[in-house]
Amino acid sequence: MVCAVDGATGLCLGCFRSLSEIAGWRTLSDAERAAVMAELPSRRDRIDPAKLG
Template sequence: MKVCIVDGPTGLCLGCYRSLQEIGGWSGLSDDQRAAIMAELPSRRSRIDPAKLGPV
């Protein structure tokens, strides 16, 4: 099951690191737009409180 859980302070999903806007509009984005978002995701992890993410 694909279920996103969004962190209130950052607005990012705790699993995929996308925003609610990105999650909701994902199917309507172009391949280039998706690729740009995907390229940003690893750096977004640091914006979330590590205690909420569990062990790495």
């Protein structure tokens, strides 16, 4: 999947990660990845539903 970033929030419309999280994903520890993953469901609410299709 190719990320499409929402300009208003800076989050990917597919995975809800930020550009810095996407870019540095490989260097994050398992604990850091788990923390990001735990936060993703709540990030969806920050994006205009019309942009999510």
